[in-house]
Amino acid sequence: MKPNYAIALIFSVVTLAFSAIAQNEGAWEVQALSQVLPGTIEGKVDYDLAAGTATGKDGVFIRYGNAVLTADTAKLNTKTGDVQADGNVRIESGDQLWVGDHIQYNFKTRQLQSEQFRTGKAPVFAGGVGLTGDASNRVYTARNSFVTTDDASDPAYRIRASRIRIIPGKVVQMWNAVMFVEGVPVFYFPYYQRNLGPHAGNFTVTPGYRSRYGAYFLSTYTWYLGDVANGKIHADYRERRGVGAGPDVKLHLGQWGEAELKYYYQNDRHANYSTNAFPYYGHIPENRQRFKLAWQATPATNLNVKALVNYQSDPLFLHDFFEGDYSANPQPNTFVEVEKYWDNWSLDALTTPRVNSFFNQIERLPDVKLTGFRQQVFDTPLYYDSESSFGYYRSFIANATNGFYSATNGFYADSAARADTYHQLTLPWTFFNWLTVAPRVGGRFTYYSERSSASSLRDETYRGVFNTGIGTSFKASRLWTETTNSFLQVDGLRHILEPSANYVFVPRPSTPASQLPQFDSEIPQLLLSPVLFPDYNSIDSIDSQNVIRFGLRNVLQTKRDGQLDNVVNWNVMLDWRLDPQLGQSSLNDLYSQFALKPRTWLTAESQLRYDLDRGNLNLAFHQLTFTPNNRWSWGIGHWYLRGGNWGNGYWNENNYINSTMFYRVNDNWGLRATHNYSAQTGRLQEQFYTIYRDLRSWTGALTFRVVDNVGGSQDFTIAFALSLKANPSTRVGEDVVNPYRLVGE
Numbered sequence: 001m002k003p004n005y006a007i008a009l010i011f012s013v014v015t016l017a018f019s020a021i022a023q024n025e026g027a028w029e030v031q032a033l034s035q036v037l038p039g040t041i042e043g044k045v046d047y048d049l050a051a052g053t054a055t056g057k058d059g060v061f062i063r064y065g066n067a068v069l070t071a072d073t074a075k076l077n078t079k080t081g082d083v084q085a086d087g088n089v090r091i092e093s094g095d096q097l098w099v100g101d102h103i104q105y106n107f108k109t110r111q112l113q114s115e116q117f118r119t120g121k122a123p124v125f126a127g128g129v130g131l132t133g134d135a136s137n138r139v140y141t142a143r144n145s146f147v148t149t150d151d152a153s154d155p156a157y158r159i160r161a162s163r164i165r166i167i168p169g170k171v172v173q174m175w176n177a178v179m180f181v182e183g184v185p186v187f188y189f190p191y192y193q194r195n196l197g198p199h200a201g202n203f204t205v206t207p208g209y210r211s212r213y214g215a216y217f218l219s220t221y222t223w224y225l226g227d228v229a230n231g232k233i234h235a236d237y238r239e240r241r242g243v244g245a246g247p248d249v250k251l252h253l254g255q256w257g258e259a260e261l262k263y264y265y266q267n268d269r270h271a272n273y274s275t276n277a278f279p280y281y282g283h284i285p286e287n288r289q290r291f292k293l294a295w296q297a298t299p300a301t302n303l304n305v306k307a308l309v310n311y312q313s314d315p316l317f318l319h320d321f322f323e324g325d326y327s328a329n330p331q332p333n334t335f336v337e338v339e340k341y342w343d344n345w346s347l348d349a350l351t352t353p354r355v356n357s358f359f360n361q362i363e364r365l366p367d368v369k370l371t372g373f374r375q376q377v378f379d380t381p382l383y384y385d386s387e388s389s390f391g392y393y394r395s396f397i398a399n400a401t402n403g404f405y406s407a408t409n410g411f412y413a414d415s416a417a418r419a420d421t422y423h424q425l426t427l428p429w430t431f432f433n434w435l436t437v438a439p440r441v442g443g444r445f446t447y448y449s450e451r452s453s454a455s456s457l458r459d460e461t462y463r464g465v466f467n468t469g470i471g472t473s474f475k476a477s478r479l480w481t482e483t484t485n486s487f488l489q490v491d492g493l494r495h496i497l498e499p500s501a502n503y504v505f506v507p508r509p510s511t512p513a514s515q516l517p518q519f520d521s522e523i524p525q526l527l528l529s530p531v532l533f534p535d536y537n538s539i540d541s542i543d544s545q546n547v548i549r550f551g552l553r554n555v556l557q558t559k560r561d562g563q564l565d566n567v568v569n570w571n572v573m574l575d576w577r578l579d580p581q582l583g584q585s586s587l588n589d590l591y592s593q594f595a596l597k598p599r600t601w602l603t604a605e606s607q608l609r610y611d612l613d614r615g616n617l618n619l620a621f622h623q624l625t626f627t628p629n630n631r632w633s634w635g636i637g638h639w640y641l642r643g644g645n646w647g648n649g650y651w652n653e654n655n656y657i658n659s660t661m662f663y664r665v666n667d668n669w670g671l672r673a674t675h676n677y678s679a680q681t682g683r684l685q686e687q688f689y690t691i692y693r694d695l696r697s698w699t700g701a702l703t704f705r706v707v708d709n710v711g712g713s714q715d716f717t718i719a720f721a722l723s724l725k726a727n728p729s730t731r732v733g734e735d736v737v738n739p740y741r742l743v744g745e
Contacts, residue, residue, distance in 0.1 A: 035061070043059035073085070117131045126148075128143065130144070216236065268284070290310075311356065382427055420445070436471075544579070556568035657677045
């Protein structure tokens, strides 16, 4: 046997013997660090089989359970679990990290001692001297230590204390704590506690100036109560409007879901000086407030419960103080809904009480609906679906005078009970293994009780509706596997073509819609309304139909980064009215929805609605989005809406161009600019400019905003938002969706 082979054999036997001993005590792994991290200095580990020890130098790696230790040198006793490590010592136990130059550690009891140390669980870190660990409850104490969210060797922001207590993965507790910023003491805490994780209490402040408010200071404290609750406390001051404050509370109720409560009170010294260019012709109280309660739960299988209450003291409260919420929903509703699902059925109970008297609303007290999903009828080729509902409804119309909103409580226009049931049978067939043909027939019966309206009392009413029709469609595709193009990132192509045609015939209902209360009426909308039942759910507006809806879907797909991606996705719809009603043309508007993605970072989108008979472009929306890298991005869009009476409503003309660009100068600086331009009036309607600054421990955003309101003076805002990087006030991307966060609203 050659000498080098003998040495290798002896080394293998010793290693296996040591591993066998270790297996009796637990899953030990001890080796030179160079075997784990190739390229490092070649280390050496010596084993003492009799004593059950291992000694490593020039880099050693030790693993036991979920704990890992690396150090320049270390001596391990596998029987007791004790290790003495020196030089660049790092211990990872679970999601907690300990760093020091000399650490005594027990892998089994997790007891730890260190002269100097650093530890943390992002985004909170701690460091100090004289660290000791309690083996029983894994609580660690230290003296002359600090806590920071600045992950740097010399933190710019830290809280230093004479005594510190660390419960890994949970909290850090400190006594006689002083906050230092760049080495300067700024605040003293007799006692300070912070969670080790993202759920840590923190402040966010936004000072600024707005021409409608004057100088303002908005502050928010975010708090956490374990896994049970969290929330925010707002304390704001606006020079010209006064003081505002209120809490936000989120409750985590386990099986009983999630609940959220918001309340905000504003003592408005100039309540009738609205930020809206269209004033409210009525008295706005000085004590203005909003209340929101939201709850959602799944207490049992296939049982969902939702509740939402939105109260505000006046119609302009959200617009004046919460523009982000106002832009998302200017007339928030209130409802309670319970839904129960089965395989083929669902039962839904909805109630919508009237909470705010200055908005138009339909009260449902309640509305109960049983839905039968499309399902096979026994072993026949027939399929059945249905919808049946019952409820009591009241229609309220707010009394608008000369203003944008009403000045009084309004009146109810109609109230009645309604019972409605709809049933449909469908017979789908497939011909030639590619053509789908589905004739259908259905009927609806609706009962309206005696109802009172604003002008009279009307008798009970009945209505019957019959519908029939046939739908046909097929899908064709072709594959070009060899087609490639590096510039367009094309790796093979597949073209999918899906034409369809749906014929719908509805004779004139037994009672015309003009004689029925309009609780569920057809609401003016920019997209084409459904023509099939029960997708068309404007129950009270149903009228005769004799129409064919043609559809065509074109999709061009390729593989990018191993995933299927749409290069082109184009949908087209057109209605041919065989028996047009009064005021309708034979052809409805041609609707087109188009998306082009020539590269992964470039997307073009388009929506069009074109009147073929009159040659009018009724609607146009175009959007280009560039995201070539993480350094800059740009989105530019155009929105056009033709004014006048078309489709199913009357529209005010709009012609807007909007642009949002972001540029990251370097790791510390970023720029963002947003513009909304009205091509119709030639006004730069809104401008947002933001400078982002990474302050290592903090994030700052300086924003300048200009709004050019119609019929009013320009509104200027300048604001500076400052928050801890560990708990930023605005998450990544939120400022694009809701830029009002940048000014504290």
